Amino acid sequence: MTKLLFTKKEQDQLKCNPNVKAVSEKGITYSDEFKRHFIAEYEKGKLPGEIFEEAGLDVELIGKERVHSASKRWRAAYYKDGVKGLQDTRKDNSGRPSERELTLEEKIARLEAKNRLLSAENELLKKLDLLERQALKRK
Secondary structure (H helix, E strand, O other): OOOOOOOHHHHHHHHOOOOEEEEOOOOEEEOHHHHHHHHHHHHOOOOHHHHHHHOOOOHHHHOHHHHHHHHHHHHHHHHHHHHHHHOOOOOOOOOOOOOOOOOHHHHHHHHHHHHHHHHHHHHHHHHHHHHHHHHHHHO
């Protein structure tokens, strides 16, 4: 990790940018929207520094090493888990399993969410299958 620390003035400056979710003396948390935008622009061939600058983020202030590290981390997460890998899940997951018994409503809500996820995955697989069959027909 970089040894570059942000002053209070620099933190305030960074907090004004809509692409920044939070800033501390040691680090920056970027919005999920910015991460998705970053990946889309990167895949179009833009360099990480360009993307940050176009988003109103001063690369010199942030530090080139931080930009490089964030770029590398986001690309790895995106290629591993897709858009879901770019989401900040820290507030949703404390790392500890819940010790209390879930209420019936909470169990139902979790099962419904899981059902929606599985349905979406099935739809995606159907579309992929259709595209593969169409590609084979063209050959």
